[in-house]
Amino acid sequence: LFAAVEMAPRDPILGLNEQFNADTNPAKVNLGVGVYTDENGKLPLLACVKAAEEQLLAAARTRGYLPIDGFAAYDKAVQGLVFGADSAILAAGRVATVQALGGTGGLKVGADFLKRVNPNATVLISDPSWENHRALFTNAGFTVGTYPYYDADKKGVNFDAMLACLNAAEAGTIIVLHACCHNPTGYDITSAQWEQVIAAVKARGLVAFLDMAYQGFGDGIAEDGAVIGQFVAAGLDFFVSTSFSKSFSLYGERVGALSVVCESKEETARVLSQLKIVIRTNYSNPPTHGAQVVATVLNTPALRAQWEEELAGMRNRIKAMRGALVEKLKAAGVTADIDFITTQRGMFSYSGLTKPQMERLRGEFGVYGVDSGRICVAALNEKNLGYVADAIAKVM
Numbered sequence: 001l002f003a004a005v006e007m008a009p010r011d012p013i014l015g016l017n018e019q020f021n022a023d024t025n026p027a028k029v030n031l032g033v034g035v036y037t038d039e040n041g042k043l044p045l046l047a048c049v050k051a052a053e054e055q056l057l058a059a060a061r062t063r064g065y066l067p068i069d070g071f072a073a074y075d076k077a078v079q080g081l082v083f084g085a086d087s088a089i090l091a092a093g094r095v096a097t098v099q100a101l102g103g104t105g106g107l108k109v110g111a112d113f114l115k116r117v118n119p120n121a122t123v124l125i126s127d128p129s130w131e132n133h134r135a136l137f138t139n140a141g142f143t144v145g146t147y148p149y150y151d152a153d154k155k156g157v158n159f160d161a162m163l164a165c166l167n168a169a170e171a172g173t174i175i176v177l178h179a180c181c182h183n184p185t186g187y188d189i190t191s192a193q194w195e196q197v198i199a200a201v202k203a204r205g206l207v208a209f210l211d212m213a214y215q216g217f218g219d220g221i222a223e224d225g226a227v228i229g230q231f232v233a234a235g236l237d238f239f240v241s242t243s244f245s246k247s248f249s250l251y252g253e254r255v256g257a258l259s260v261v262c263e264s265k266e267e268t269a270r271v272l273s274q275l276k277i278v279i280r281t282n283y284s285n286p287p288t289h290g291a292q293v294v295a296t297v298l299n300t301p302a303l304r305a306q307w308e309e310e311l312a313g314m315r316n317r318i319k320a321m322r323g324a325l326v327e328k329l330k331a332a333g334v335t336a337d338i339d340f341i342t343t344q345r346g347m348f349s350y351s352g353l354t355k356p357q358m359e360r361l362r363g364e365f366g367v368y369g370v371d372s373g374r375i376c377v378a379a380l381n382e383k384n385l386g387y388v389a390d391a392i393a394k395v396m
């Protein structure tokens with residue numbers, strides 16, 4: 001049965017972890033996978049999460065099945081976060097939200113649902129994008145292409161080319177957009193540019209699928225979520241996937257969601273019923289723990305305030321590391337323009353380093369980044385910064 005099964009390629013990012021773990025270099029630094037580590041290089045357990053877990057443990061919850069679409073208090077809290085608690089479309093019952101297995105799960109439930117309602121559509125992802133976007137939509141049965149995004153010369157977004165591509169796309173084309181903190185480049189578009197994207201989506205009859213894996217890592221919860229409000233204001237139907245992996249440091253709990261904005265309450269009920277079929281035929285219903293923790297934090301004012309503070313702490317530390325990296329690189333003798341590192345947002349920096357340079361960083365210095373030149377600045381700290389900057393300066 002398995003004699004002809006071929007060896008599948010490793011995930012280019014998660015595969016790096018295995019290589020990193022096997023590296024015996026004591027100075028090694030993992031800037032590959034997108035994981036936030038604190039000033040001591042440790043994965044944080046947020047105090048708000050610990051407090052919520054203590055409450056949940058004390059309540060000695062039983063573990064029945066959750067509804068197919070997840071824990072209701074969680075879904076509602078997600079809606080408040082994504083659309084704003086006082087959003088008119090929430091009051092009108094126009095959003096179907098389901099709990100999902102991380103942001104990836106939200107994308108997958110959305111992709112499978114789209115394959116039912118829009119089977120012949122092409123999917124366009126940004127060039128470059130999180131590679132799993134391509135794999136996931138391909139596996140859901142779609143042909144996946146790209147729209148221009150990164151401009152290497154400009155060190156930013158080639159917005160004119162992006163917009164021209166959207167304006168030439170066929171009706172029904174599914175456009176996967178990074179709501180904030182673009183992975184891998186770190187370059188986002190401005191709200192005025194979002195308006196132009198929205199106009200193109202509307203004029204061409206495209207289907208927007210916003211991937212929001214980093215809400216709160218750019219400028220703040222509301223600031224990063226503002227783009228959602230722009231889509232709502234335009235009167236569009238669209239998809240939003242949410243991830244709490246990073247913003248709650250709950251990577252392994254697989255907490256995320258999918259929200260689908262519909263035209264009416266009645267349509268929302270029909271869409272929700274189909275999302276539930278996708279879920280039921282995949283994994284029946286989602287797990288309890290992560291969603292209970294997130295719902296407890298979001299629905300308890302004191303814990304929510306604590307979370308926002310902790311999230312701001314992560315966001316500000318990353319920003320500080322960007323500035324410090326630029327300083328250290330300059331101190332290490334780099335004369336090329338590297339100030340773009342501080343204008344990028346979120347966990348990543350597209351450094352502009354080439355594959356051979358990234359390989360040298362790994363082989364000679366034990367500094368692990370992705371071959372594309374992406375480094376996770378959220379894994380920098382005062383202790384590894386100097387070493388990393390010296391290594392980068394040497395390969396430049």
Ligand code: PLP
Nearest residue numbers: 102103104130183211213243245
């Ligand atoms: N989308 C993007 C752009 C990401 O960078 C990630 C990273 O993990 C995800 C989705 C998936 O999130 P999760 O780990 O919650 O599945």
Ligand code: TYF
Nearest residue numbers: 011013014032033034132183
């Ligand atoms: O881009 C990253 O590093 C994160 C983590 O298949 C990740 O989004 C990477 C690859 C993957 C799943 C998650």
